[in-house]
Amino acid sequence: xxxxxxxxxxxxxxxxxxxxxxxxxxxxxxxxxxxxxxxxxxxxxxxxxxxxxxxxxxxxxxxxxxxxxxxxxxxxxxxxxxxxxxxxxxxxxxxxxxxxxxxxxxxxxxxxxxxxxxxxxxxxxxxxxxxxxxxxxxxxxxxxxxxxxxxxxxxxxxxxxxxxxxxxxxxxxxxxxxxxxxxxxxxxxx
Numbered sequence: 001x002x003x004x005x006x007x008x009x010x011x012x013x014x015x016x017x018x019x020x021x022x023x024x025x026x027x028x029x030x031x032x033x034x035x036x037x038x039x040x041x042x043x044x045x046x047x048x049x050x051x052x053x054x055x056x057x058x059x060x061x062x063x064x065x066x067x068x069x070x071x072x073x074x075x076x077x078x079x080x081x082x083x084x085x086x087x088x089x090x091x092x093x094x095x096x097x098x099x100x101x102x103x104x105x106x107x108x109x110x111x112x113x114x115x116x117x118x119x120x121x122x123x124x125x126x127x128x129x130x131x132x133x134x135x136x137x138x139x140x141x142x143x144x145x146x147x148x149x150x151x152x153x154x155x156x157x158x159x160x161x162x163x164x165x166x167x168x169x170x171x172x173x174x175x176x177x178x179x180x181x182x183x184x185x186x187x188x189x190x
Contacts (some may be wrong), residue, residue: 001049002175004077008070013057017070021175022079023050031055035124035157036064039164040071046093047168061130066135072141079175082106087184089173095162096151102166105145106174108190112139116150116159123160133158135167144174 003020029046029052042053053071057063058059079085090103114135118128139146148167153159183190 002076002078002080006070006074008066008073010062010066012059012062012186014056015056015066015070016052016054016061017067017074017151018050018052019071019078020050021073021075023048025049027051027053029053029176031063032057033060033126033128034065035160036060036067037067039126039160042161043168045168046165047172049168049172058179060126061116063118063150064126064130064149065125065137068137071142072138075142075171075175079106080089081183082108082190083183084179084181085184086174086176086178087190088168089165089175091173092151093162093169095153095158095165095168097155098149098158098162100153100159100162100166101149101151102163102170103147104170104174105143106143106190107172107185109141109144109145110140110143112146112148114146114148116148116163118159120156123156128156128160135163140146160161 025045027041098151101103114132
């Protein structure tokens with residue numbers, strides 16, 4: 001079973017994360033930020049990842065950012081040498097009025113392009129301007145390419161949730177095993 005546990009401690013936060021790639025979508029998330037918990041639970045459910053996260057800290061910004069650092073690191077560690085994975089995945093996910101496209105490449109090179117706009121400053125108890133940064137932080141620490149395009153949407157809650165659901169679905173496809181015990185790269189390494 002591909003899984004990883006990461007503990008990140010700084011002067012500002014203490015983060016404990018566990019991710020299992022062959023899961024059932026079970027999430028136990030305690031960050032103290034209700035909407036962020038909801039997004040991570042949606043990511044886990046639709047990616048079929050088992051996630052356990054406990055995050056404590058001084059400010060919501062630091063808690064959310066360090067949680068995404070730890071989650072990205074845990075995903076990278078759970079993938080190991082990345083032998084046998086499909087490597088790429090994508091999803092177009094609707095959430096009522098919102099439609100989000102997410103594509104990922106687990107090829108080890110970091111790049112992210114997140115095209116999303118929110119009309120409100122807050123997504124319940126999470127600052128909306130933080131969402132792009134959280135996705136970029138995750139991509140950087142997971143060592144992946146991440147492309148996110150919000151294709152349409154009126155409700156900010158639905159937009160954010162569609163993105164995290166699509167991220168889960170795209171990553172589930174990318175981490176899936178092909179049955180071929182080799183690195184999915186013409187170079188022979190990732």
